[in-house]
Amino acid sequence: xxxxxxxxxxxxxxxxxxxxxxxxxxxxxxxxxxxxxxxxxxxxxxxxxxxxxxxxxxxxxxxxxxxxxxxxxxxxxxxxxxxxxxxxxxxxxxxxxxxxxxxxxxx
Amino acid sequence: xxxxxxxxxxxxxxxxxxxxxxxxxxxxxxxxxxxxxxxxxxxxxxxxxxxxxxxxxxxxxxxxxxxxxxxxxxxxxxxxxxxxxxxxxxxxxxxxxxxxxxxxxxxxxxxxxxxxxxxxxxxxxxxxxxxxxxxxxxxxxxxxxxxxxxxxxxxxxxxxxxxxxxxxxxxxxxxxxxxxxxxxxxxxxxx
Numbered sequence: 132x133x134x135x136x137x138x139x140x141x142x143x144x145x146x147x148x149x150x151x152x153x154x155x156x157x158x159x160x161x162x163x164x165x166x167x168x169x170x171x172x173x174x175x176x177x178x179x180x181x182x183x184x185x186x187x188x189x190x191x192x193x194x195x196x197x198x199x200x201x202x203x204x205x206x207x208x209x210x211x212x213x214x215x216x217x218x219x220x221x222x223x224x225x226x227x228x229x230x231x232x233x234x235x236x237x238x
Numbered sequence: 239x240x241x242x243x244x245x246x247x248x249x250x251x252x253x254x255x256x257x258x259x260x261x262x263x264x265x266x267x268x269x270x271x272x273x274x275x276x277x278x279x280x281x282x283x284x285x286x287x288x289x290x291x292x293x294x295x296x297x298x299x300x301x302x303x304x305x306x307x308x309x310x311x312x313x314x315x316x317x318x319x320x321x322x323x324x325x326x327x328x329x330x331x332x333x334x335x336x337x338x339x340x341x342x343x344x345x346x347x348x349x350x351x352x353x354x355x356x357x358x359x360x361x362x363x364x365x366x367x368x369x370x371x372x373x374x375x376x377x378x379x380x381x382x383x384x385x386x387x388x389x390x391x392x393x394x395x396x397x398x399x400x401x402x403x404x405x406x407x408x409x410x411x412x413x414x415x416x417x418x419x420x421x422x423x424x425x426x427x428x429x
Contacts, residue, residue: 133428140362141420144369145413147362148386152354154278156268156285161260164289171290 241305248296259305260289266306266387267313269354273382274317276350276367284320288313303396310389310397314379321375369419377412380405 170176181187239247239258247255267288271281291312299308349364350371370378376398383394384405395405 137421137424137428140424141417144362144366144420145416147355147359147366148352150356150359151352151363151386152356153265153269154272154353156264156282160264160268160285160289161257164260164286164293165256167286168290168293 242301245296245299245301245305248293249299256293259292263306263309267309270310270313270382270387271317272352273367273370273386274314274378275320276371278353280320284313284316288316291316304393307393307396310383310387310393314383314397318375318379365420365423366416369416369423372419373412373415377408377415380408381412381416384409 182191239255244255244258248259264285268281268285271284271288272278275281275284288309292309295312299305350367351360351364352367355363370381373381379398380394383389383397384391389397391402391405391409395402398405
């Protein structure tokens, strides 16, 4: 009896949407859709959408990487063409802390 | 205005055509959203998103299916996307089923009462909608489009980009799963 009752309840639940009526959205949907479109078309949203496109974002990232690598290469070239810093530093060290200088001062 | 003329007018950006598209299809879009997301507020929001998406991508509409089929596709995609993001938020610590938007304690999410259901079927349909929400995405979509939207298997197969036998199989599995879910529910009620 219980089993029959459960089966009946299941069938009732499954049939409960067979005569369902259409629900209506709130009025002025078109106006709200247009407002949302205008909001989306604002400058910043447009800019964000533009830069988030893979065909823009990927070349932009590649360009940044190229600029960084070329800047690094440029600076290392410049360093090679001038006197290396290590040489200058060791030169000062010899001048200031050499044994010869110290002995001269003692004399 | 014929459908072909409407598509042409939409592609050329005529605002009157936009208005006609919304007026002719708002019920289709809203009701599908409502059945999938089971919330009037969210369904309103997604309905707007669907039309914005339709206007934005009308140029890519090739006309190889009916305009309504194309709108159904966008609607189903947007609604399922919403459910997925809701699920993700829940997983990442937003205890939405326990705390509501205002942090009030609501233990269980409220039952969904479809506004188009008659008063005598209100309780049973709420139980059915709860069971539908537990179905896998594909089964849920096939069931809603055939049983609630009353679409033919062929149109549903076009919307879901699959074959008619695949839709029949999905429907069969959906019905079996719903029966199991409802049986569990009623057995627990009796205990």
